[in-house]
Amino acid sequence: MRFKAKLLDINCMQQLTRVGASMSRMTKNCVLCLAPKKVVFVSNERISEGGTRIWCEIQQETLFDDYRIEGKDNSNRIFLELITDNFARALKSIQFGVVSVKIRLTKKYTPCLTIEIVTAYGNSNRIITHDVPVVIVPQRDWYEYEEPDMPQFDVSIYMPQMKVLKQVIDRMKNLSEHLVITADQKGNMTLKTQNDIVTVETHFKDLGNPVWANDAANNRKEASTQIGAMEACIYIKKLAQLLQGQQINPSKIICNLLAEKAIHIYLVSEDVILQYYIPAAM
Amino acid sequence: MSNTMAFSAIAVIPGKSVKVFGKAIQCLSKVGDELYVQINENGIDLRTVNSSRSAYSRMEFKSRFFSTFRVRESDSGGSDSILKCKINMKPCLNIFRSSSTDKNVNSCSITLDGNENRLKFLLECRFGIRKAFDLLLQDCESLEAMFTKDDCPNAIVSLPKIFSNTICNFHASQEEITLVATKENIIIKNYVEDQAELIKMLYTEMNLATHEFLSYDVKTEGDITFCLKEFRAIVSFGEYTGQPISMHFESAGKPIMFHIAKENTFTADFVLASLVDTDTPSQRSNAFHQNTTNLDDSHCHIIEDSILEKSNLEDDSATQDKRSSAHLAQITQKSNEEEGRRYFSNGYRFRGRRVIDFLSWIFCGSQYLHDRRG
Numbered sequence: 001m002r003f004k005a006k007l008l009d010i011n012c013m014q015q016l017t018r019v020g021a022s023m024s025r026m027t028k029n030c031v032l033c034l035a036p037k038k039v040v041f042v043s044n045e046r047i048s049e050g051g052t053r054i055w056c057e058i059q060q061e062t063l064f065d066d067y068r069i070e071g072k073d074n075s076n077r078i079f080l081e082l083i084t085d086n087f088a089r090a091l092k093s094i095q096f097g098v099v100s101v102k103i104r105l106t107k108k109y110t111p112c113l114t115i116e117i118v119t120a121y122g123n124s125n126r127i128i129t130h131d132v133p134v135v136i137v138p139q140r141d142w143y144e145y146e147e148p149d150m151p152q153f154d155v156s157i158y159m160p161q162m163k164v165l166k167q168v169i170d171r172m173k174n175l176s177e178h179l180v181i182t183a184d185q186k187g188n189m190t191l192k193t194q195n196d197i198v199t200v201e202t203h204f205k206d207l208g209n210p211v212w213a214n215d216a217a218n219n220r221k222e223a224s225t226q227i228g229a230m231e232a233c234i235y236i237k238k239l240a241q242l243l244q245g246q247q248i249n250p251s252k253i254i255c256n257l258l259a260e261k262a263i264h265i266y267l268v269s270e271d272v273i274l275q276y277y278i279p280a281a282m
Numbered sequence: 283m284s285n286t287m288a289f290s291a292i293a294v295i296p297g298k299s300v301k302v303f304g305k306a307i308q309c310l311s312k313v314g315d316e317l318y319v320q321i322n323e324n325g326i327d328l329r330t331v332n333s334s335r336s337a338y339s340r341m342e343f344k345s346r347f348f349s350t351f352r353v354r355e356s357d358s359g360g361s362d363s364i365l366k367c368k369i370n371m372k373p374c375l376n377i378f379r380s381s382s383t384d385k386n387v388n389s390c391s392i393t394l395d396g397n398e399n400r401l402k403f404l405l406e407c408r409f410g411i412r413k414a415f416d417l418l419l420q421d422c423e424s425l426e427a428m429f430t431k432d433d434c435p436n437a438i439v440s441l442p443k444i445f446s447n448t449i450c451n452f453h454a455s456q457e458e459i460t461l462v463a464t465k466e467n468i469i470i471k472n473y474v475e476d477q478a479e480l481i482k483m484l485y486t487e488m489n490l491a492t493h494e495f496l497s498y499d500v501k502t503e504g505d506i507t508f509c510l511k512e513f514r515a516i517v518s519f520g521e522y523t524g525q526p527i528s529m530h531f532e533s534a535g536k537p538i539m540f541h542i543a544k545e546n547t548f549t550a551d552f553v554l555a556s557l558v559d560t561d562t563p564s565q566r567s568n569a570f571h572q573n574t575t576n577l578d579d580s581h582c583h584i585i586e587d588s589i590l591e592k593s594n595l596e597d598d599s600a601t602q603d604k605r606s607s608a609h610l611a612q613i614t615q616k617s618n619e620e621e622g623r624r625y626f627s628n629g630y631r632f633r634g635r636r637v638i639d640f641l642s643w644i645f646c647g648s649q650y651l652h653d654r655r656g
Binding site: 086092127 | 447451453477480481482483484485486487488489490491493494
């Protein structure tokens, strides 16, 4: 098992830093899946803790200048479990004047993802080495971290801008634990929360509904075009977790709603796709 | 209150220097909870030591730092021509916390009157606003640490910027860092106490080339582990003053010293105890041997030197406290052999080894120092 990658462009480094920081805000542990074409951060929360699933995918070519991997079996992949905070903190050392960032899989006292950051100061280079301890996930457990299937959603809708959404959710989360999301195929979405003395609803209009490629569209239940709004009740905290400190600046946010079951959010930016799956509250 | 009655001093800090003084207090507050103030004709001397006595700091503000500096010695011409007192760090810190943020302070005068038992701070601000602070002097003692940085084989002088760029790579919760000095370079890494933690912790290592430093003189190669918290305070003070920091050290277990100075204005010295790795048996026995000899020839006692004789019981209890802490430390030394470290009932965790190593360097009472120098 070998892994070696190199970043030379400051924008790419910052993108990786942003992804790392966003992941550390959302989850404590995650599995980093290194594949020949892409790098994915996966987190599957236990059902007892809420059951949120995160799948954050970056196309390898857009980020790395040099990328070499020798993984196991035909798929040529490596799965590493790590503490997201360690990874994010290591990448924080990427500052002004950074020349290159090298990431390697090393065997020290324990398997480590060694991040070597070379920074230029005046006419000399300074090297900072961070060892992020990792646990190599055995092949028999890989199936747990595969890409989630596109669920059979009832409604698919674009969500309002991140900033707007965050403002609304931040206020609502102080009122109640639950959030009811209602959406239809005509571009209307309602966020609703209530407690004993107040009910707050925020209505969004003309959001638009994404058109999915054939195979995904087939998944959509035929009936949903006929029936109007569908709703799902989720823990508001889980949605707030996605929004707080989110540094991936998405060009669009898609919400796929599975009536009474779950919501599946896609944050789509130029080179990063983040999928966030929140099961409905019991 | 005999000869100290008539002792008085007044020092005025010009507006532009108030912030430096404030930063100095802030830096000292990161080290200890009590501020020992000594005033003599040369200037004001501020010292502090932390509760586990593993870090000591001394800042001397020369009379030229002040726009006005007057000391009136006691009429009786007593043996002491210096004034010593102790104040609580927190209120003192609060005085400068507010003033250091605004630029409206025209001057700050510090008055000490032996008759009143109070240290007075008066901040003259813009628009004629005056802020007066009276701090009660606590029981008085003299605090002195024995250290000679000139004997250290390793001396490194650096701009504070290099250190601040280095330590910003470590997490705030990181307690100690290890510095490995070789003739070619310096490696700074985080110290991991428990090997089991290594599989969870981020391990960081940095390499600094010798030519980055203003002066680099390493005669004995080795590594030394010390507290990051105090080092952060030192570096941030250094950064504010813009003066280079010189670092003097020998080997693990021996203190590491830092020195910042601005000619004719102020000097700051810091002594931090370093950690002896108790896990390696060879090192351990060596260090222990060294400790015992140190303790033997130096009678490691904390002697309270009451100048302002306050005949209250607090004084006595404080004295006893200190003695017992020295005693405790000696006990620790013994048990230390088996345990390596100890947790004290007051909840403050400190490593016995570290305390012992440092205790042998700290002496109270100038008499002893005098003998040594003499």
